[in-house]
Amino acid sequence: MKTSPQRIIAHFDLDSFFVSVEILNNPALKGKPVFVGGAERGVVSSCSYEARRFGIHSGMPSKKALQLCPQAIAVKGSYCDYSKFSRWVTNIIASKAPLFEKASVDEFYLDLTGMDTFFNPLQWTINLRQQIIDETQLPISFGMGSNKMIAKMATNEAKPNGYLQVPFGKEKEFLSSLPVNKIPGVGEQTHAVLKAMGIFTINDISLKTKEELEKGLGKWGTELWNKSFGLHNSEVRACREAKSISSENTFHENKTDLVFLMSELVRLTEKIAFDLRQDGKVAGCVAVKIRYPDFETSSQQASIPLTCADDEIIPVVKELFHKLYRKGKPVRLLGVRLSELANEVVQASLFNDIERKNDLYKAIDDVKNRFGKLKLKRASSG
Incomplete structure (x- = not known):
């Protein structure tokens, strides 16, 4: 019986995208705690890694961000420029990738399954990342793995401005020591429930039974158990929708x-x-x-x-x-x-x-x- 080829998924994510664009527009902001959002009544939509060291994060009220870091620089936001750069990166990826999904303004999934017959997928993706950096001057990270979840989590570990491949068969090893809230979809409420159950790392999840997890989290418990073993079946959706x-x-x-x-x-x-x-x-x-x-x-x-x-x-x-x-x-x-x-x-x-x-x-x-x-x-x- 013919077996399906090993899936090869890459995930690209532009680092601190809005702030990175602002730094291109104003290089004097480089290396400083910067966030995009109104200085008084706004909300932080993106922040530099320098700002994150003070506890600033996306979704935080700008007023709170300035309390945490009074010297932080609040930038109103150049949304037309963000759209322009997003389209620029999309066009570069579209010109090279056999199948890709634009998941957000700064995030992309690429399905490279079967490419290993002709190319080294990792080197191909490294080259594509370098092309994006060379043409746009934007920092961008990527992760590669056997599914979308592993690729995204690898990207998060590779940031800022790096890349990481999780070898096939090594998914659980990669996940085991990571905190449970590193799994996409585990928010504050779920994190609190898991901690109350004595679950702190992803490996702790895998040591529980599905029934135990379902008791505390309902159907989400079963999905979480599968994810702790690196199992995830979501497909990369081709960009075939109406233009x-x-x-x-x-x-x-x-x-x-x-x-x-x-x-x-x-x-x-x-x-x-x-x-x-x-x-x-x-x-x-x-x-x-x-x-x-x-x-x-x-x-x-x-x-x-x-x-x-x-x-x-x-x-x-x-x-x-x-x-x-x-x-x-x-x-x-x-x-x-x-x-x-x-x-x-x-x-x-x-x-x-x-x-x-x-x-x-x-x-x-x-x-x-x-x-x-x-x-x-x-x-x-x-």
């Missing part, structure tokens, strides 16, 4: 009313932003299309910080329209397109008030799902 999402409207009568045209732009944008959120995606580029009665068609696009929020996309759509529109000329068709799509997780650290904004849009989308997309809309969309 863009769009909506357009051809009017029964040509339109010159600017108020109507603005309202229609808002409606179209709300529609595709809603669809984007339903697909769990964010977009990094927006375009507007105008067609006139003589079928002359023009379009213009702009890069935007990765987002799925109406209120961030609509102003760009209006600006593009005004750049394109021939004042007073009747319009036959209007269209809006969002492209450069990525998984929604990449957005998690781009808003200082991310939880509040996500809750707002979830409430809006819930109403639309229950009563129809047209039942709830902005006043400006008519």
Whole structure:
């Protein structure tokens, strides 16, 4: 019986990505405790390793970070630059990797299974990492192993700006001495339960029975037991999803009313932003299309910080329209397109008030799902 080839998974992670971009923009920040986030009411979305030594971490209120390290430098954030660099790294990986998944704005999984027939996968990945560093000047780490979990955990151990391969068959040996909260998905609450059970290292988990773990953690206990042996079956998902999402409207009568045209732009944008959120995606580029009665068609696009929020996309759509529109000329068709799509997780650290904004849009989308997309809309969309 033919056996499946040994899986070879690499995980890339840009080190302190936002801060690294800020240092490229301002080299004077290098070697200093720096974090991205508002100085008063904001939240830390990224911090330098120098800042981490003071206990600063992502998700911490900026005010708390400054209390821990008064000399820390708070940077507001250049989100357009982050999107640009993320796309740059994505394009480099896409040009080389046979199969890859963009897991977040700064994180990638590569499936190199079968490559060992033709190349040394480790050396190939080292070369790719060096290419990314040479072209972008960004520090980046990678891990390699038999599955996504092992590769990601190897990356975390290789940081900052390094790499680590976990040899096949050595997964449990690699995991054994690591603290239990090194396993992806083990948060503070689970960590507390495990410590109360006398479990401190990953090896301690493997010494328990599945039944013991299920008693304390439910179904998550069985999954955790499997992970303690390095077992993980999640696949690298090919980037085959739609490259863009769009909506357009051809009017029964040509339109010159600017108020109507603005309202229609808002409606179209709300529609595709809603669809984007339903697909769990964010977009990094927006375009507007105008067609006139003589079928002359023009379009213009702009890069935007990765987002799925109406209120961030609509102003760009209006600006593009005004750049394109021939004042007073009747319009036959209007269209809006969002492209450069990525998984929604990449957005998690781009808003200082991310939880509040996500809750707002979830409430809006819930109403639309229950009563129809047209039942709830902005006043400006008519």
